[in-house]
Amino acid sequence: MLFFTRWKAAGILLTALVVCLFALPNFFSEHTLRYWPSWAQRHIVLGLDLQGGSSLLLEVDTNAVRKEKLQGIADDVLRILRQARVPFTGRAIRGNSVEVRITRETDVDNALGKLRDLSQPVGGILGSTGQRSIDVTESGGLITLTPSDAGLAERIRQAVDQSIQIIERRVNELGLVEPTIQREGADRILVQVPGLEDPSRLKQILGKTAKLDFRMVDLSMTSEQAIATRPPSDAEILDGEGGQKYLIEKRVLVSGGDLVDAQPGFDQRSNEPVVNFRFNSVGARKFAEATQQNVGKPFAIVLDNKVISAPVIREPILGGSGQISGNFTVQQANDLAILLRAGALPAPLTVVEERTVGPGLGQDSINAGEHAAYVGAGLVVFFMLVTYGLFGLFANIAVAVNVAMIFGVLSMLSATLTLPGIAGIVLTVGIAVDSNVLIYERIREEVRAGRTAINAIDAGFSRALATILDSNITTFIAAAVLFYIGTGPVRGFAVTLGIGILTSLFTAFTLTRLIMAYWVRMWRPRTVPI
Amino acid sequence: MRFRRISFPISALLSIAAILLYFLHGLNFGIDFVGGTLMEVQTKAGPADLAKMRGTISSLHLGDFQLQQFGAPNDVLIRISEQPGGDAAQQQAVQKVREALGNEVEYRRVEVVGPSVSTELLSYGTIGLVLAIGAILVYLWFRFEWQFALGAMIANVHDLVLTVGFMSLTRIDFDLTSIAALLTILGYSLNDTVVIYDRIREMLRRYKRMSMPDLLNASINATLSRSIVTHLTVSLSLLALLLFGGQAIRSFTATMMFGVVLVGTYTSVFIASPILIYLGVGRTRQGEPEDTEAAAPVAPPTAPSATPPKPSPPRQRARARR
Numbered sequence: 001m002l003f004f005t006r007w008k009a010a011g012i013l014l015t016a017l018v019v020c021l022f023a024l025p026n027f028f029s030e031h032t033l034r035y036w037p038s039w040a041q042r043h044i045v046l047g048l049d050l051q052g053g054s055s056l057l058l059e060v061d062t063n064a065v066r067k068e069k070l071q072g073i074a075d076d077v078l079r080i081l082r083q084a085r086v087p088f089t090g091r092a093i094r095g096n097s098v099e100v101r102i103t104r105e106t107d108v109d110n111a112l113g114k115l116r117d118l119s120q121p122v123g124g125i126l127g128s129t130g131q132r133s134i135d136v137t138e139s140g141g142l143i144t145l146t147p148s149d150a151g152l153a154e155r156i157r158q159a160v161d162q163s164i165q166i167i168e169r170r171v172n173e174l175g176l177v178e179p180t181i182q183r184e185g186a187d188r189i190l191v192q193v194p195g196l197e198d199p200s201r202l203k204q205i206l207g208k209t210a211k212l213d214f215r216m217v218d219l220s221m222t223s224e225q226a227i228a229t230r231p232p233s234d235a236e237i238l239d240g241e242g243g244q245k246y247l248i249e250k251r252v253l254v255s256g257g258d259l260v261d262a263q264p265g266f267d268q269r270s271n272e273p274v275v276n277f278r279f280n281s282v283g284a285r286k287f288a289e290a291t292q293q294n295v296g297k298p299f300a301i302v303l304d305n306k307v308i309s310a311p312v313i314r315e316p317i318l319g320g321s322g323q324i325s326g327n328f329t330v331q332q333a334n335d336l337a338i339l340l341r342a343g344a345l346p347a348p349l350t351v352v353e354e355r356t357v358g359p360g361l362g363q364d365s366i367n368a369g370e371h372a373a374y375v376g377a378g379l380v381v382f383f384m385l386v387t388y389g390l391f392g393l394f395a396n397i398a399v400a401v402n403v404a405m406i407f408g409v410l411s412m413l414s415a416t417l418t419l420p421g422i423a424g425i426v427l428t429v430g431i432a433v434d435s436n437v438l439i440y441e442r443i444r445e446e447v448r449a450g451r452t453a454i455n456a457i458d459a460g461f462s463r464a465l466a467t468i469l470d471s472n473i474t475t476f477i478a479a480a481v482l483f484y485i486g487t488g489p490v491r492g493f494a495v496t497l498g499i500g501i502l503t504s505l506f507t508a509f510t511l512t513r514l515i516m517a518y519w520v521r522m523w524r525p526r527t528v529p530i
Numbered sequence: 531m532r533f534r535r536i537s538f539p540i541s542a543l544l545s546i547a548a549i550l551l552y553f554l555h556g557l558n559f560g561i562d563f564v565g566g567t568l569m570e571v572q573t574k575a576g577p578a579d580l581a582k583m584r585g586t587i588s589s590l591h592l593g594d595f596q597l598q599q600f601g602a603p604n605d606v607l608i609r610i611s612e613q614p615g616g617d618a619a620q621q622q623a624v625q626k627v628r629e630a631l632g633n634e635v636e637y638r639r640v641e642v643v644g645p646s647v648s649t650e651l652l653s654y655g656t657i658g659l660v661l662a663i664g665a666i667l668v669y670l671w672f673r674f675e676w677q678f679a680l681g682a683m684i685a686n687v688h689d690l691v692l693t694v695g696f697m698s699l700t701r702i703d704f705d706l707t708s709i710a711a712l713l714t715i716l717g718y719s720l721n722d723t724v725v726i727y728d729r730i731r732e733m734l735r736r737y738k739r740m741s742m743p744d745l746l747n748a749s750i751n752a753t754l755s756r757s758i759v760t761h762l763t764v765s766l767s768l769l770a771l772l773l774f775g776g777q778a779i780r781s782f783t784a785t786m787m788f789g790v791v792l793v794g795t796y797t798s799v800f801i802a803s804p805i806l807i808y809l810g811v812g813r814t815r816q817g818e819p820e821d822t823e824a825a826a827p828v829a830p831p832t833a834p835s836a837t838p839p840k841p842s843p844p845r846q847r848a849r850a851r852r
Binding site for chain 2: 057059198200203353356357358361364365371372373375376384420422423426427429431434437438441445463466467470471472473474475476477484485490493494
């Protein structure tokens, strides 16, 4: 147990040294680190609870995604059956499916074949699951199209991916530094912005779908009439500013997807804040056509199903650029421009969890954590020295290396250090000491049993190590489960605890033994000083 | 081992009391599990006027809320219960409070947990605990005999129950970090139990004819000094965290302190070990004690070194069953 070949000893020391060295970048500023090779730049990231900042968990409205998918299928059915000149009745969305009744029995097979083409294998090129996006069934001329679970899941996954891109653009447009945006589970997105104290504006910006449409105002009746009776089938009633109601055609002239730029500005005459926008060539052509045909009539600018303004077209707009005005404040105009530039979200987002820590509390927590760490370490070091003397010193060396190695591993992983994480490290110090205590107590026992010093040390090690392994693995299992189920700060605790167990196993099995072996070889002790 | 006649009834009583506490007194669930809003604010000028703040917030009609001094006299913790109307309603509530309190305070911490997340967090937490106990059980079953695994599990559930009772009694916030604390207590008290079990296993192999109570006593005594030293060092670490670690992790460290120091130690000595008798470990051995050196059980110098340096599980298991 106490014999090490030269190579093995060198290997152990080298491993410990290299791992410890990985902790170095934490002691240098970002500025200095820039000149280091990139593999050496990895360092520990402070969690939001320590550096301050805002963490938002957003949920994609999967219901809206489902509805949209159903509406899309319904539109496709209409298009396909019309193209095929198949007469049909009763096209409707019922529950989770789209139904359509084919009038003539002879058309059913033809229609079924055409509609089946709508259904595609799920998963693109890698779609080896054999599942299709839509289940198409038929009974007595009634064709039912139901989006499959796999198809919906795929659509939701796409919606989340798209949302992440849009969120990234919006957050960047707001000028926030180093945001992290990542998927959480099936339909959630975690947005973390260090240093953000008040996330109100961010929430406002992210809470808007920003679906912009240009549509015509339906003039066949007034909005009051439409509310009193029924709106025409191709129009709907939408709210405007100040409780006003508009009757707006469902047909979209140009959508926000055709915008290439939007900038806040001021109207030249009224001097009120406006948003200036520019269409791409397709949008510009569509807009020019529409405005040419409808001079003198009002059109509506609709954002998220709300009418921002409904100006009258005075002359055709051919240049592909225009202006949105709607009693904005400067901030509102600014935000709208950001939203339009970044694009529309595929589905609404809701904030389901928010955790914001101000910079004051973060700094306080760092100080408290450091303070506790120093005091805790100091107490343990002192206690070990008092209890075990020289061996206590060995234990303290092992624990110090252990802590340095924890920081090294955390840096290698670019892990996030949270306040519970610091607690984990402090606790690890206690646990790491335990390995040494187990060994020393065992050695004591063997000495009492009458063994010679060297024999006792050897036997103490070999017996204690089995126990150390068993007891640490159980704690490690708890840490692993914690990592798996935990989020945020709790996960930080699990990480440091888990790494701490691994490094303390390493030091107990190698470093402590090595120190002891050298000590025995140098001094040839007759008695054990504990 | 005679103490088991006292310790078992005491533990049973305490466990029942803890369970009763849980059901009658309940836990002080934090917003992680019931949803709602938590704000820690610090007044910029002088100590906080709680009465005035209470008035301001109650005029917002946000339902149940609590104000609480938190550490320094100008630190206030505001908790607002979950608003009806889903996730978006919680956000509006925070916005209202922010507007009402304005710039007179610094917002040190704002946490909002919506209803959809809180139910998930609770079920994840519970699943996590069950999963951890299960995984540890399987591991112990592999490394020891099934009686040891079962004994350790009973001991640990006992630990968790008592700790939850403690949390109920002291009204400590029960949130995600509490789950972390419970899991750590679980791991740690197991650590302790395993150390003793390890020794019991070793003694079972070595002293084939020692009576079970004597053998348990001897094992506990052999590991006692280690237990004391280790618990002292861990207590020192925890004490430092409790005193200097700040408010944010105080409930965490207080729970840990109770679970690790008070319950964990007691359990491994007074519950986990004697329970092995009832679970039938060593039932086949004769009642006659072979060796009376119970206080200082030692390896005879001539005994061959039984444990291999790096234990390979299969071999170890085979020995244990012999």
